[in-house]
Amino acid sequence: KAGVTQTPRYLIKTRGQQVTLSCSPISGHRSVSWYQQTPGQGLQFLFEYFSETQRNKGNFPGRFSGRQFSNSRSEMNVSTLELGDSALYLCASSLEPQGTNEKLFFGSGTQLSVL
Amino acid sequence: AQSVTQLDSQVPVFEEAPVELRCNYSSSVSVYLFWYVQYPNQGLQLLLKYLSGSTLVKGINGFEAEFNKSQTSFHLRKPSVHISDTAEYFCAVSDIGNTPLVFGKGTRLSVIA
Numbered sequence: 001k002a003g004v005t006q007t008p009r010y011l012i013k014t015r016g017q018q019v020t021l022s023c024s025p026i027s028g029h030r031s032v033s034w035y036q037q038t039p040g041q042g043l044q045f046l047f048e049y050f051s052e053t054q055r056n057k058g059n060f061p062g063r064f065s066g067r068q069f070s071n072s073r074s075e076m077n078v079s080t081l082e083l084g085d086s087a088l089y090l091c092a093s094s095l096e097p098q099g100t101n102e103k104l105f106f107g108s109g110t111q112l113s114v115l
Numbered sequence: 116a117q118s119v120t121q122l123d124s125q126v127p128v129f130e131e132a133p134v135e136l137r138c139n140y141s142s143s144v145s146v147y148l149f150w151y152v153q154y155p156n157q158g159l160q161l162l163l164k165y166l167s168g169s170t171l172v173k174g175i176n177g178f179e180a181e182f183n184k185s186q187t188s189f190h191l192r193k194p195s196v197h198i199s200d201t202a203e204y205f206c207a208v209s210d211i212g213n214t215p216l217v218f219g220k221g222t223r224l225s226v227i228a
Contacts, residue, residue: 004158005204017193033215042220056215097118098215101147106158 002026004093004107012113018079021110025072025093029105031055032074033098034066036086037109046089049074050097078112086114117142119208121219128196129227136222138190138206148189149207149216150180160178165189178202201226 005024013019025032034046045058050070066076073092078085088111092104122137140146147166151159163174170182180191189206206219 035218040220043218045214045215045217058215091218092159099209099212101164103161104151104159104216106151106160108156108158 003056004091004105006091006107008114009108010111012115013058014115015081015083017081018077019081019112020075021089023074023076023091023093023107025074025091027097027100029093030071030072031094031097031102032068033092033094033104034074034076035092036060037090038086039041043090046076048098055097058061059093070087081114083114086112088112091114110112117146117208117210117214117217119206119217119219121204121222123222124220125223125225127225127227130198131195133194134192134196134200136204136206136224138189138191138219140187140189140201140206140208142208142210144189145211147152147209147211148180148182149188149209150174150191151205151207151218152180153203153205153221156204162204166226196224196226198225198226198228 031050033048035043047057048055052068063079068074088109090109092106093104096102116143120139150163153159154210158216165182173179198208207216
Protein backbone atom coordinates (compact mmCIF):
# COMPACT_ATOMS: atom_id res chain seq x y z
CA LYS A 1 0.00 0.00 0.00
CA ALA A 2 1.43 3.38 -0.94
CA GLY A 3 2.02 5.85 1.86
CA VAL A 4 0.97 9.46 2.11
CA THR A 5 2.33 11.37 -0.87
CA GLN A 6 3.00 15.08 -0.81
CA THR A 7 3.97 17.16 -3.82
CA PRO A 8 6.09 19.03 -4.49
CA ARG A 9 8.89 18.08 -2.11
CA TYR A 10 10.54 21.52 -2.26
CA LEU A 11 9.17 24.89 -3.25
CA ILE A 12 10.72 28.35 -3.44
CA LYS A 13 8.47 31.38 -3.69
CA THR A 14 8.78 35.11 -3.17
CA ARG A 15 6.79 37.32 -0.84
CA GLY A 16 3.31 38.15 -2.08
CA GLN A 17 2.96 35.07 -4.26
CA GLN A 18 0.55 32.26 -3.59
CA VAL A 19 1.23 28.53 -3.40
CA THR A 20 -0.74 25.29 -3.58
CA LEU A 21 0.45 22.10 -1.92
CA SER A 22 -0.97 18.68 -2.64
CA CYS A 23 -1.50 15.59 -0.50
CA SER A 24 -2.65 12.13 -1.54
CA PRO A 25 -3.66 10.05 1.50
CA ILE A 26 -3.32 6.33 1.94
CA SER A 27 -5.97 4.52 -0.06
CA GLY A 28 -9.17 4.25 1.97
CA HIS A 29 -8.27 7.00 4.42
CA ARG A 30 -10.94 9.68 4.62
CA SER A 31 -9.29 12.09 7.04
CA VAL A 32 -6.52 14.45 5.96
CA SER A 33 -4.85 16.87 8.35
CA TRP A 34 -2.26 19.55 7.69
CA TYR A 35 0.46 20.73 10.06
CA GLN A 36 3.08 23.44 9.79
CA GLN A 37 6.48 22.52 11.24
CA THR A 38 9.08 25.14 12.11
CA PRO A 39 12.20 24.83 14.30
CA GLY A 40 10.92 27.31 16.87
CA GLN A 41 7.27 26.31 17.08
CA GLY A 42 7.30 22.59 16.38
CA LEU A 43 4.15 21.22 14.72
CA GLN A 44 1.13 23.48 14.61
CA PHE A 45 -2.25 22.28 13.43
CA LEU A 46 -3.64 23.98 10.35
CA PHE A 47 -6.85 22.11 9.53
CA GLU A 48 -8.46 18.71 9.12
CA TYR A 49 -10.78 17.48 6.41
CA PHE A 50 -12.98 14.41 6.63
CA SER A 51 -15.17 13.30 3.74
CA GLU A 52 -14.71 16.68 2.01
CA THR A 53 -15.79 18.69 5.08
CA GLN A 54 -13.51 20.79 7.24
CA ARG A 55 -13.82 19.44 10.79
CA ASN A 56 -11.33 21.63 12.62
CA LYS A 57 -9.22 24.66 11.93
CA GLY A 58 -6.15 25.86 13.78
CA ASN A 59 -5.21 29.38 14.71
CA PHE A 60 -3.87 30.57 11.36
CA PRO A 61 -4.88 33.62 9.31
CA GLY A 62 -7.39 33.36 6.48
CA ARG A 63 -4.51 33.34 3.96
CA PHE A 64 -4.27 29.63 4.74
CA SER A 65 -7.03 27.58 3.20
CA GLY A 66 -7.62 24.03 2.11
CA ARG A 67 -10.00 21.65 0.52
CA GLN A 68 -10.59 17.94 0.04
CA PHE A 69 -11.81 16.24 -3.07
CA SER A 70 -14.17 13.28 -3.40
CA ASN A 71 -11.19 10.90 -3.79
CA SER A 72 -9.87 12.19 -0.40
CA ARG A 73 -6.92 14.00 -1.98
CA SER A 74 -6.36 17.36 -0.36
CA GLU A 75 -4.80 20.65 -1.27
CA MET A 76 -3.80 23.57 0.87
CA ASN A 77 -3.31 27.07 -0.43
CA VAL A 78 -1.39 29.97 1.05
CA SER A 79 -2.00 33.37 -0.50
CA THR A 80 0.07 36.54 -0.16
CA LEU A 81 3.08 34.67 1.14
CA GLU A 82 5.13 36.14 3.97
CA LEU A 83 8.69 35.32 5.02
CA GLY A 84 7.32 33.70 8.18
CA ASP A 85 5.44 31.14 6.11
CA SER A 86 8.72 29.36 5.38
CA ALA A 87 8.28 25.94 6.93
CA LEU A 88 7.84 22.24 6.38
CA TYR A 89 4.19 21.51 5.68
CA LEU A 90 3.16 18.03 6.72
CA CYS A 91 0.08 16.15 5.66
CA ALA A 92 -1.28 13.24 7.67
CA SER A 93 -4.06 10.81 6.87
CA SER A 94 -6.13 8.36 8.91
CA LEU A 95 -9.14 6.11 8.47
CA GLU A 96 -11.26 7.94 11.01
CA PRO A 97 -11.25 11.57 12.18
CA GLN A 98 -8.87 12.92 14.76
CA GLY A 99 -10.11 12.76 18.34
CA THR A 100 -10.63 9.03 18.05
CA ASN A 101 -7.80 6.64 18.78
CA GLU A 102 -6.68 6.67 15.18
CA LYS A 103 -3.02 6.63 14.26
CA LEU A 104 -1.90 9.36 11.89
CA PHE A 105 0.22 8.45 8.88
CA PHE A 106 2.45 11.32 7.80
CA GLY A 107 3.91 12.24 4.44
CA SER A 108 7.50 13.47 4.08
CA GLY A 109 6.30 17.03 3.75
CA THR A 110 6.71 19.98 1.42
CA GLN A 111 9.55 22.32 2.34
CA LEU A 112 8.43 25.84 1.47
CA SER A 113 10.97 28.66 1.35
CA VAL A 114 9.72 32.22 0.97
CA LEU A 115 12.33 34.72 -0.19
CA ALA B 116 -6.98 24.39 25.15
CA GLN B 117 -4.65 21.44 25.43
CA SER B 118 -0.89 22.09 25.47
CA VAL B 119 2.14 19.80 25.57
CA THR B 120 5.52 20.57 27.11
CA GLN B 121 8.61 18.62 26.22
CA LEU B 122 11.05 19.66 28.87
CA ASP B 123 14.26 19.01 26.94
CA SER B 124 14.86 20.36 23.46
CA GLN B 125 18.05 18.30 23.03
CA VAL B 126 19.26 15.14 24.75
CA PRO B 127 22.72 13.74 24.00
CA VAL B 128 23.36 10.20 25.25
CA PHE B 129 26.04 7.58 24.72
CA GLU B 130 25.27 4.41 22.81
CA GLU B 131 23.87 1.59 25.00
CA ALA B 132 22.99 4.02 27.80
CA PRO B 133 19.38 4.45 28.97
CA VAL B 134 17.37 7.51 28.04
CA GLU B 135 14.20 9.24 29.22
CA LEU B 136 12.45 11.94 27.19
CA ARG B 137 10.01 13.93 29.26
CA CYS B 138 6.53 15.07 28.31
CA ASN B 139 3.84 16.88 30.30
CA TYR B 140 0.41 17.93 29.11
CA SER B 141 -1.92 20.55 30.47
CA SER B 142 -5.32 18.96 30.90
CA SER B 143 -6.33 16.09 33.13
CA VAL B 144 -9.55 15.28 31.29
CA SER B 145 -9.74 12.07 29.30
CA VAL B 146 -6.97 12.07 26.72
CA TYR B 147 -5.18 9.94 24.20
CA LEU B 148 -1.39 10.21 24.33
CA PHE B 149 1.12 9.50 21.59
CA TRP B 150 4.82 9.53 20.88
CA TYR B 151 5.99 10.02 17.30
CA VAL B 152 9.52 9.89 15.88
CA GLN B 153 10.87 11.86 12.93
CA TYR B 154 14.04 10.72 11.19
CA PRO B 155 15.93 13.24 9.02
CA ASN B 156 14.06 14.25 5.87
CA GLN B 157 11.09 12.06 6.71
CA GLY B 158 7.60 12.47 8.08
CA LEU B 159 6.56 11.35 11.55
CA GLN B 160 6.03 7.71 12.51
CA LEU B 161 4.06 6.44 15.49
CA LEU B 162 6.20 4.93 18.27
CA LEU B 163 3.44 4.14 20.74
CA LYS B 164 0.11 5.34 22.08
CA TYR B 165 -1.87 5.27 25.30
CA LEU B 166 -5.61 4.98 25.02
CA SER B 167 -6.70 3.35 28.29
CA GLY B 168 -5.84 0.46 30.59
CA SER B 169 -2.29 -0.33 31.71
CA THR B 170 -0.30 2.81 32.33
CA LEU B 171 2.88 1.26 30.90
CA VAL B 172 2.78 1.19 27.13
CA LYS B 173 5.28 -0.63 24.96
CA GLY B 174 6.06 0.53 21.44
CA ILE B 175 8.31 -0.24 18.53
CA ASN B 176 12.12 -0.33 18.60
CA GLY B 177 12.25 -1.12 22.34
CA PHE B 178 10.65 2.13 23.51
CA GLU B 179 8.09 2.32 26.29
CA ALA B 180 6.20 5.12 28.01
CA GLU B 181 4.39 5.49 31.31
CA PHE B 182 1.18 7.44 31.74
CA ASN B 183 0.88 9.26 35.04
CA LYS B 184 -2.51 10.92 35.39
CA SER B 185 -1.81 12.73 38.67
CA GLN B 186 1.32 14.34 37.23
CA THR B 187 -0.16 14.71 33.71
CA SER B 188 3.00 13.17 32.30
CA PHE B 189 3.82 10.64 29.61
CA HIS B 190 7.58 10.13 29.65
CA LEU B 191 9.30 8.00 27.00
CA ARG B 192 12.08 5.58 27.96
CA LYS B 193 14.49 3.14 26.38
CA PRO B 194 16.87 1.02 28.47
CA SER B 195 19.66 0.93 25.87
CA VAL B 196 19.86 3.27 22.87
CA HIS B 197 21.45 2.67 19.49
CA ILE B 198 22.97 5.06 16.97
CA SER B 199 19.92 4.47 14.79
CA ASP B 200 17.69 6.04 17.49
CA THR B 201 19.12 9.46 16.64
CA ALA B 202 16.03 11.43 15.61
CA GLU B 203 13.51 13.98 16.81
CA TYR B 204 10.79 12.75 19.14
CA PHE B 205 7.39 14.37 19.53
CA CYS B 206 4.87 13.89 22.28
CA ALA B 207 1.24 14.52 21.30
CA VAL B 208 -2.09 14.61 23.09
CA SER B 209 -5.68 14.59 21.97
CA ASP B 210 -8.75 15.21 24.09
CA ILE B 211 -11.14 12.36 23.40
CA GLY B 212 -13.71 13.56 20.89
CA ASN B 213 -13.60 16.08 18.12
CA THR B 214 -10.15 17.55 18.72
CA PRO B 215 -6.94 17.34 16.70
CA LEU B 216 -3.61 16.15 18.00
CA VAL B 217 -1.57 18.82 19.76
CA PHE B 218 2.16 18.27 19.53
CA GLY B 219 5.02 19.31 21.75
CA LYS B 220 7.95 21.16 20.23
CA GLY B 221 10.05 18.03 20.06
CA THR B 222 13.18 16.60 21.66
CA ARG B 223 16.22 15.96 19.52
CA LEU B 224 17.90 12.75 20.68
CA SER B 225 21.53 12.42 19.64
CA VAL B 226 23.18 9.07 20.30
CA ILE B 227 26.96 9.26 20.55
CA ALA B 228 29.17 6.30 19.67
